[in-house]
Amino acid sequence: MAAVIIIVIKGLILAVLLLTAFGVLTLTERKVLGRFQFRPGPNRVGPGGSFQFLADGLKLMLKEEIIPNGADRFVFLLAPTISLVAALFAFAVIPWGPPIHLFGQTIPMEIGGPNVGILFLFAITSLGVYGLILGGWSSQNKYSLLGGLRSSAQIISYELAMGLSVVGVLIAAGSADLNNIVSAQTNLWFIVPQIIGFLIYVVCMVAETNRAPFDLPEAENELVAGYHTEYTGMKFAMFFMAEYINMVTVSSLATTLFLGGWHGPWLPPEIWFIIKVAAFMFFFIWLRATLPRLRYDRLMAFGWKVLLPVALANALATAVWVSVVAR
Amino acid sequence: MVPLSYYLILSALLFSIGTVGVLVRRNPLQMFMSIELMWNAVNLSFITFARQYTNMAGHVFVFLVITVAAAEVAIGLAIIVVVFRTREHADVDELNAMKG
């Protein structure tokens, strides 16, 4: 019973942390983007605009909820829920610190750690696609439908390359358990031997979260605003939260797989973890400020014809290395 | 601990529901989904038997079934799209170019 309670407590803490991170992130993004573009960014609410995210949240909560005429109501409400729930659940297996000892119990710093942890993460994130495709379909709006189909096609395509880019790490670590992968990096982070895998992963992670320069599903000029054109208020906020939490999740996974997880000198491990993730978040914003959007066919061709073969070759090379040379 | 036969009975129930679905539904997509339901019911049986005998053959079988099912769905959906691209409704009863 104690185990169940601990899991529930950890889950609650994590959910609160992630939602706070979402608030902070939106604000940071707006401020940092402002700097990139030589403008101040939000600066009215609170000191230096620091309460802007509260104002934004309040606005979204108080807005009128609109359900389009002719929409499939149940599915229309279900779609953002799926997105958010999948985003929150995916984080559950990521160890963001070494196990701690509290009240005579050893508590691992992730919520659940099946020995197939990383596959579980991929399985859950693959369910997030339903939010987009169902949101697009249930709106009864052709822009939404096309946006939903586009983004889900994009996510499915890049999921393959992403999964394959990780295979190299799994082979090198000899385990699919994220804790084992972290401890395998005590001496050398996998970013060094698996640099190709890392680069592919980074590209895929941007595409998976539908962020610039891969934010085609939201391409305003052709799709209005993609799958969430018809969404307002809290339902829109849920999509929005899902996107930012997904960014945190993929960054955390990148940290765990390639940057040694919570390993680091001097500072406490949890702080190291947060620093590394924050670096990735800054990278996301930087990309958005710098790069123009890709064309859809180019995007798909890049995923299938470049990333996938290279990731495959990388996995093969790692397998050969581990089984022939390193043995 | 639930007896393993419960899992098998559940699997039989799901398989029967799938079978009825194939026979009753007229929309090819829904027929196809019912078929997937049958295949997955079989997967549950395989895993239960594998647990019974602590024998990995059942697991390998399920893995292969999932792979094959994915390929089959890809081909099947492509065929359904080819057939119904130009039609208004998807209904197998309307496929009557051949007298049958």
Next chain:
Amino acid sequence: MNFPVINPLSVLPEIILLATSIVALFIALFLPDRRGHQLNYLGLVGVLAAIAVLPMLWAKVEVGFGGAIVSDHFALAMDAAILVSALAAFLLGLREVEPGADYVALVLWAALGMMVLTSAVELLSIFLGLEVLSLPLYVLAGFRRDRTTSKEAAMKYLLMGAFSSGIFLYGLAFLYGATGKVSLASIQAAILQNFTSHPLFLEIGAGLVAVGLAFKLALVPFHQWVPDVYEGSPTPVTAFMSVGTKAAAFGALVRILTVALPAGIVHWQPLIAFLAVLTLLFGNLAALRQTNMKRMLAYSGIAQAGYLVVAIAANSQMGVGAGMFYVVAYAFMNIGAFAVVAALSGQNEEGAEIASYRGLAYRRPWLAVSMTVFLLALASIPPLVGFPGKFYILRAAVSSGGVLLAIAIVVGTMISLYYYLRPVLLMFTHSEETESPFPATAHWTAHVTVGVMLAGTLVLGILPGLLTGPLQNAVHAIYGL
């Protein structure tokens, strides 16, 4: 980790087919228009090469992949029938389907699946064989995407095929569940030692496996898809799948029911015998009222599958031998008949109606005479190959005490005389029309096919001993496992 002994010799014909398909796909990358005859001839060469190695493998039983697959005489004999039907798919394909690398590869893969199905002796490989067989055929049935009938055939075949695969799979699950084993030999051993967790599991397993394969064999009442699919599919594909699938499903049924489950004979034999009688009577009766040649041949194929299953119901070495002979005989007669249909029709199957065969003997004597021979063989008129084929099955049925089965065969044959002879009479009836409904010429490969099948039908009909000797070995081979 113990890696199994792979023994490439055990899957040599399969490897040849796979290699040919890969080469074809690669060559297609460099061809300017990607459609054309060259690749079709490549496929032809691949199949011929596979046929050529069969006698070489005949000398010795090869076991491969740690006992998952066996290349024994039974498998090789079935492979021969399958490869002959694949040959027909290539020889007849030039006119009607505009073969490209995709056509070549899909036919080769389907043939590969059929061959695996007849030689696999372990449940997982059997299932994979069945799927490698089925998936390409779904696509091939719809290969003429411009024809509504072809598209509809593909979809009906797909839905019924996936449905039956599900039933078959459930049967395999119960066979596995009864013993915890997946190789046929160890299932058999477990049954013989009375080590089955539950006897009913075996019965249900055998029943579901039989029903699943009954769909593929087109047995009544699991036959509804057959006429539409056979009519709608391009004729070369129909010829290929009508023979190849039956040979493969027959092989799997023999291996599973009579080799792995001889102990359960009392349970599955009545089911099989019942299906056989139903198929014989219904198939022949339904063929009577067909006006389309391909549909008529489809119903005739259903009836022919009934004869084949009688051989299994006899559950004896004699029965299996008779069934194998009938598979080979059916390959020659049936592919011959479809070859004539393909030779007569052009790109769009003009004049597949039986009525348009009127007076054919005066316009296209060679094809008309060949068609006559094939139809008479299907009606089992001596001295054509259908006659000894049916005679052996009849003998096996009688000697195993299946008098009712024997009567059903005789009744069915008598009914079939009517619909086989009607087109023959029509072809030799003088027609007033000067305009032929058929295009002027056929591709030479179609004539080659007709010639080869004609030779087989005649030679084996007069000298059945050529085949029965080797087949006797084959029967000993599977029972000797």
Next chain:
Amino acid sequence: MVSTVVFWLAAAVAIVGAGGVLLAKHPVHSALSLVLNLAALGVLFLLLHAEFLAVVEILVYAGAVMVLFLFVVTLLMAGTKTPRDEGRFRLAYQYLLAGLFGLILFVLVAHALVGADWMSSLAATNAGGSFGSIAAFGTALFTKYLLPFELTAVVLLVAVIGVIFLGREHGATRK
């Protein structure tokens, strides 16, 4: 104790999902019901010590196969709000026959299973330490069952070539 509760919950969800596939009017709802069913099956797989397959079931079936279904459903059904009525009266006898058939099938199989009393006694056997682990699974897949594994390669090739052929624009191949 916990596992018993989880079993009954998952079983109930699985049956509800299956019922949804059977009864839902719109194919999108059928597809969602099937996803629910698959998720419940994934949980049941976990209870049976098939962790890897539970994840594969969700990842491949729910995450890819069913998404493919939704793609096609939403594209083919775009514009038609609900599919037309399925002609209840015309097909009444079909419903009856199918229902009867399903019932017989279920009773037949369930009868065999209920009689299998040894199942409950053996269920308590401790699953061996490596049973169900990725390592045991991989070893079995790549050694004992190498041939079926190789054959899946052909299956996937068939899917790729077949879908490319079927999906190509119609005029592109035929003059």
